[in-house]
Amino acid sequence: MQQPSQTPSPLPTVTPSPTLPPTATFTPTPTLHPLTIQSMRLRDYPGSEITFEEKLASGANYERYLVSYLSEGLKIFALMTIPFGEPPDGGFPVIIFNHGYIPPREYRPTERYVAYVNAFASRGYIVFRPDYRGHGNSEGEARGAYSNPDYTIDVLNAVASIKRYPRANPQKIGMWGHSMGGHITLRVMVTSGDVKAGVIWAGVVGSYEDLMYRWRPTPIPTLSTGGRRFTQQLVETYGSPQENPSFWESISPIMFVNQISGPLQLHHAVDDSVVPLYFSQRLYEAMQAAGQPVEFYTYPGDDHNIANSFSLAMQRSIEFFDRYLK
Template sequence: MRRLVQLGLLLLVAGAGWVAVTQPENLPFALPENSTSQPTTSAPSDPTAPAPNGTLTDAALTALVTRQPISVQALRAREYPGSALTVRETLRAGANYSRQVVSYQSDGLRINALLTVPNGAPPPGGWPAIVFNHGYIPPDEYRTTERYVAYQDAFARAGFVTLKSDYRGHGSSEGEALGGYNDPGYTVDVLNAAASLKADRRVNPARLGLWGHSMGGQLSLRAMLVDKSLKAASLWAGVVAGYDVLATDWNPPATGPKPTLDRLNRRYLRALSPNALLRDLNGRPIQLHHGTNDADVPYSFQKALADDLRAAGQGVEAYRYEGDNHNLSQNLQVALRRSVAFFKANL
């Protein structure tokens, strides 16, 4: 058997939010050199050790995955208390809603976010709310009040509280921006944003969903699997294929051979992916939108997640936009109407 692929040398590339910018990120996950790709039926006393015949058992594989801080299992073991939303700046109001820059606590860091709240008294139990998760933007260029204005406005006008987290290390938020695929920080920030909304007296904690674009699509999917109180997610041009697919099919070299994985590394990356745990959605709805001419995140990633959802016995509402780009510029209003209707039906 050939030697295991050194996955830390495989580059993943994050899609841009509104602009075509790419961010290389390493996957720092490599399996033991003395493991083989054949599963066994008996686990050793140390679940991370290879079996006597040198194979890696399913139990050992699960133990290795659980040790990774980015794994859903590791994230489920953490707590997400959130905090009160502290107003930092009051902005010009929207058509029928207020706008404020607020902050909340995540891992002891002050994270800024853009909050919208419908005008008037909340309905009984509070407003439904959407945790709004943006795609990759260079962290030092990011500004809380820029980008995604039309997207957030559509949900705010429709009567949803929305909270667009900056994530750590973005703009003036505290912390270090380490990326959304090999570090748990952004996902932790999303989950603490959700917890902060649940604690807000204006919000109905039983009517909370997520919207995510590009990198924010994966953050939203992972957060849904960690926090089972989140009711629904609409994912646009999401980086939502399994890690095994991302490692080989995302921006392969223009010349030369395409990256490949041996059987064991493919099993391992697959097990590390949110896609491996989709049965845990337990019927909570997922909506997908993707353009076929997306130069940043291929349409095949939406198809991969839709196939995974169906294989896991979960429903999916998937929209394909012929010839459209990463931001669905040609079909923006159609996609926004579909997303608003989705949240009205499911929150």
């Protein structure tokens, strides 16, 4: 694939990762940690039939609904759009929409990301936006996306559920993710083969070592309820990334892009103050090294939401999905 004209600037200089004192010891556990990609691949993600809970106001050329499905026995709600008219042969293409971090108690499925969803929906896609457990009316506890695989499991069950929907094309599923949703998107795409193309805006897509030591100004924000306690527990059990790199690589999706399910398009503001540009640069280089199709666009003078260049970034995203899903 021809690469975009915009390419990332050289990687920034980073401070070496801290190491444990020489006296530190660790004892690996006998079973796979649930965050490991191998463990994720061994799970089942059956999904369920989609239940239509409430009809919302229609868009210009699509219907909008609140729906629900099952994930590990939990009822998970989602926003779903469906184009007017008869689907093409095989069904409408689908975009699974993974939103970024929103405090679970503040989350509302019809608020925020409205323009994003509408842009994809108006172009003939079914858009399926899972709430994640513990968000809105979804059952379960919101424990975060980085310290356990819960939200990724919910999204994988969303994929399985939309594949059952008769008007959707199960062979033409794409995935979009922003910030935390970018982490989920990458994790899904190295776990399952169902997603044919992914677009990530300002994604938390570095390795866990990057998340621990190279996330500025505050490492691992909202990593879990326990914050840094979670990574300290992993260090105490498995050792630091320097002592036990194989474990930390085993839970980092970026280390598995040689087996990713489809091409990626990455977008990141140069001056993003929430998630560093470095993360997307790392993923771009990892995809290139693995010989995987990837595009990377940077936006000088923009913010975490790429608000100033929204129309351009969205146009590029739609064209990318059109290329691989239509």
